[in-house]
Amino acid sequence: xxxxxxxxxxxxxxxxxxxxxxxxxxxxxxxxxxxxxxxxxxxxxxxxxxxxxxxxxxxxxxxxxxxxxxxxxxxxxxxxxxxxxxxxxxxxxxxxxxxxxxxxxxxxxxxxxxxxxxxxxxxxxxxxxxxxxxxxxxxxxxxxxxxxxxxxxxxxxxxxxxxxxxxxxxxxxxxxxxxxxxxxxxxxxxxxxxxxxxxxxxxxxxxxxxxxxxxxxxxxxxxxxxxxxxxxxxxxxxxxxxxxxxxxxxxxxxxxxxxxxxxxxxxxxxxxxxxxxxxxxxxxxxxxxxxxxxxxxxxxxxxxxxxxxxxxxxxxxxxxxxxxxxxxxxxxxxxxxxxxxxxxxxxxxxxxxxxxxxxxxxxxxxxxxxxxxxxxxxxxxxxxxxxxxxxxxxxxxxxxxxxxxx
Numbered sequence: 225x226x227x228x229x230x231x232x233x234x235x236x237x238x239x240x241x242x243x244x245x246x247x248x249x250x251x252x253x254x255x256x257x258x259x260x261x262x263x264x265x266x267x268x269x270x271x272x273x274x275x276x277x278x279x280x281x282x283x284x285x286x287x288x289x290x291x292x293x294x295x296x297x298x299x300x301x302x303x304x305x306x307x308x309x310x311x312x313x314x315x316x317x318x319x320x321x322x323x324x325x326x327x328x329x330x331x332x333x334x335x336x337x338x339x340x341x342x343x344x345x346x347x348x349x350x351x352x353x354x355x356x357x358x359x360x361x362x363x364x365x366x367x368x369x370x371x372x373x374x375x376x377x378x379x380x381x382x383x384x385x386x387x388x389x390x391x392x393x394x395x396x397x398x399x400x401x402x403x404x405x406x407x408x409x410x411x412x413x414x415x416x417x418x419x420x421x422x423x424x425x426x427x428x429x430x431x432x433x434x435x436x437x438x439x440x441x442x443x444x445x446x447x448x449x450x451x452x453x454x455x456x457x458x459x460x461x462x463x464x465x466x467x468x469x470x471x472x473x474x475x476x477x478x479x480x481x482x483x484x485x486x487x488x489x490x491x492x493x494x495x496x497x498x499x500x501x502x503x504x505x506x507x508x509x510x511x512x513x514x515x516x517x518x519x520x521x522x523x524x525x526x527x528x529x530x531x532x533x534x535x536x537x538x539x540x541x542x543x544x545x546x547x548x549x550x551x552x553x554x555x556x557x558x559x560x561x562x563x564x565x566x567x568x569x570x571x572x573x574x575x576x577x578x579x580x581x582x583x584x585x586x587x588x589x590x591x592x593x594x595x596x597x598x599x600x601x602x603x604x605x606x607x608x609x610x611x612x613x614x615x616x617x618x619x620x621x622x623x624x625x626x627x628x629x630x
Contacts, residue, residue: 265291265292269292269294269298270292270293270294271290271291271292271293271294271297271298272290272291272292273287273289273290273292273297273298274287274288274289274290275287275288276288281297281298281299282299283299283300283301284301285299285301286301286302286303286310287301287303287310288309288310289308289309289310290303290307290308291306291307292306292307293306294306319331319332319333319334321334321351323351325344325348325350325351326342326343326344326345326356327341327342327343327344328341328342328350328351328356329341329342334351334352335352336352336353336354337354337365339352339354339356339363340362340363341360341361341362341363342354342356342357342360342361342363343359343360343361344356344357344358344359345358346358355370355391355392356391357372357374357389357391357394359374359375359376360374360375361373361374361375362374363391369390369392370390370391370392371388371389371390371391372387372388372389372391373386373387373388374386374387375387376398376400377402378397378400378402378417378419381402383402383403383404383415383417384402384403384404385400385401385402385403385417386400386401386402387399387400387421388400388421389421395421395422395423395424396421396422396423396424396425396427397419397421397422397429398421399419399420399421400418400419400421401416401417401418401419402416402417402419403415403416403417412438413438413439414435414436414438414439415433415434415435415436415439416433416434417431417432417433417434418431418432419431428452430450430451430452431448431449431450431451432447432448432449432450433446433447433448433450434446434447434448435447435448452466453465453466454466455478460479461477461479461480462478462479463475463476463477463478463480464476464478469516470514470516470517470518470629471514471517471629472486472487472488472517472629472630473486473487473488474486474487475487486628486629486630488628488629489626489627489628490626490627490628491624491625491626491627492508492509492510492511492523492624492625492627493508493622493623493624493625494507494508494620494622494623495620495621495622495623496619496620496621497609497619497620497623498617498619499527499536499609499610499611499617499618499619499620500611500617501610501611501614501615501616501617502610502611502612502613502614503610504539504608504609504610505608505609505610506606506607506608507525507538507607507608507609507620507623508606508607508623508625509543509604509605509606510604510605510606510607510625510627511544511604511605512602512604513546513599513602513603513604513605514599514602515599515600515601515602516599516600517598517599517602517629518549518551518596518597518598518599518629518630519596519597519598519599519627519628519629519630520595520596520627520628520630521554521593521594521595521596521597521605521625521626521627521628522593522594522595522625522626523592523593523623523624523625523626524590524591524592524593524623524624525538525590525591525607525620525622525623525624526588526589526590526591526620526621526622526623527588527589527591527609527618527619527620527621528585528586528587528588528589528618528619528621529582529584529585529587529589529616529617529618530585530616530617530618530619531582531585531616531617532582532583532584532585533581533582533613533616534581534582534611534612534613534616534617534618535578535579535580535581535582535611535612535613536558536578536579536582536589536591536609536610536611536612536618537576537577537578537579537609537610537611537612538556538576538577538579538591538607538608538609539575539576539577539607539608539609539610540552540574540575540576540595540605540606540607540608541605541606541608542603542604542605542606543603543604543605543606544602544603544604545601545602545603546599546601546602546603546604546605547599547600547601547603548574548597548598548599548600548605549597549598549599549600550572550598551572551596551597551598552570552572552573552574552595552596552597552598553570553571553572553595553596553597554570554574554593554594554595554596555567555568555569555570555593555594555595556568556570556574556577556591556592556593556594556595557591557592557593558577558579558580558589558590558591558592559589559590559592560580560587560588560589560590561580561582561583561584561587561589562583562587563580563583566579566580570595574595574597578612579591582616582618593625596630607623607625
């Protein structure tokens with residue numbers, strides 16, 4: 225016993241001053257609450273595991289939240305990942321949340337009206353009532369309307385791309401940019417399209433398609449514009465292109481003279497055709513006239529008689545199922561041989577026309593035509609020649625026709 229210490233033994237020499245107990249579980253203690261500023265977990269079977277309230281950890285009762293270095297908890301339950309939350313759990317990092325429904329990012333505190341991104345497997349609503357579309361989508365609200373801009377497929381084609389649509393009033397088919405590109409052996413592809421989409425089921429979409437040389441099989445590639453009306457504005461001058469019900473392209477100078485012009489023509493020609501006797505010889509075949517079409521045809525033929533007698537007969541006929549319509553108007557004219565031109569006016573039927581009698585076997589003659597016809601059934605139009613006198617003949621040196629859709 226030492227005097228002055230109340231009978232207590234003296235303190236150990238050179239011992240450190242006493243300190244306040246630190247947070248956490250102290251050696252030899254057991255408590256349901258842990259306060260700590262650092263937790264280090266390591267070693268075989270390491271991890272942190274949380275089990276459902278009111279249950280006992282065991283095989284068959286896996287944790288609802290876990291972090292560990294392996295894929296099995298201490299009781300033998302197989303885990304799908306080294307870190308996770310099961311059931312209806314939620315991960316949150318700043319303004320981003322991950323739930324069993326998917327991933328959601330907000331512009332500020334998560335709430336109705338400020339969702340800016342989602343990635344979910346099925347369309348629906350987020351935990352705050354925001355409409356979400358399936359897949360990965362960003363959301364933009366403009367003048368009270370929220371649009372989803374996301375990864376999608378072009379309706380009816382399956383092409384992947386970027387789509388745009390109103391979330392509150394979804395379109396039948398979204399607008400966007402879609403395409404494909406692949407170097408796969410045997411099926412290389414390179415194609416892209418801008419699609420207008422379809423507002424509803426009755427709407428008709430328009431497209432701009434861009435195809436590479438390989439995709440289109442056209443040297444240099446191909447661009448396809450698909451719409452009921454195509455407009456070009458060059459330096460403020462607007463031209464309006466359409467295709468008529470007959471399939472004929474035409475252009476209107478909207479900011480020019482205001483006139484509408486048909487586009488395109490096709491030429492047919494033949495040469496050195498002998499016409500012997502009264503039997504008809506085919507001089508020219510004007511092919512591929514279409515049903516319900518209308519055509520302006522003009523041209524000429526030069527010919528020379530083989531004797532100073534007889535007269536040429538030029539006729540118009542049908543082939544390949546062609547049936548002409550009720551309109552067969554225009555004129556046909558013969559000239560040459562020192563005689564006055566002979567003009568045949570047509571109104572309702574082209575038929576056959578007879579030229580002047582040959583004056584000599586060295587005289588050159590000219591047959592001209594300028595006609596307008598309508599077509600009821602598709603086929604070919606024939607120009608034939610015959611000699612009005614049996615045994616006589618003539619030769620068509622050249623015949624030419626230019627046809628324009630009307």
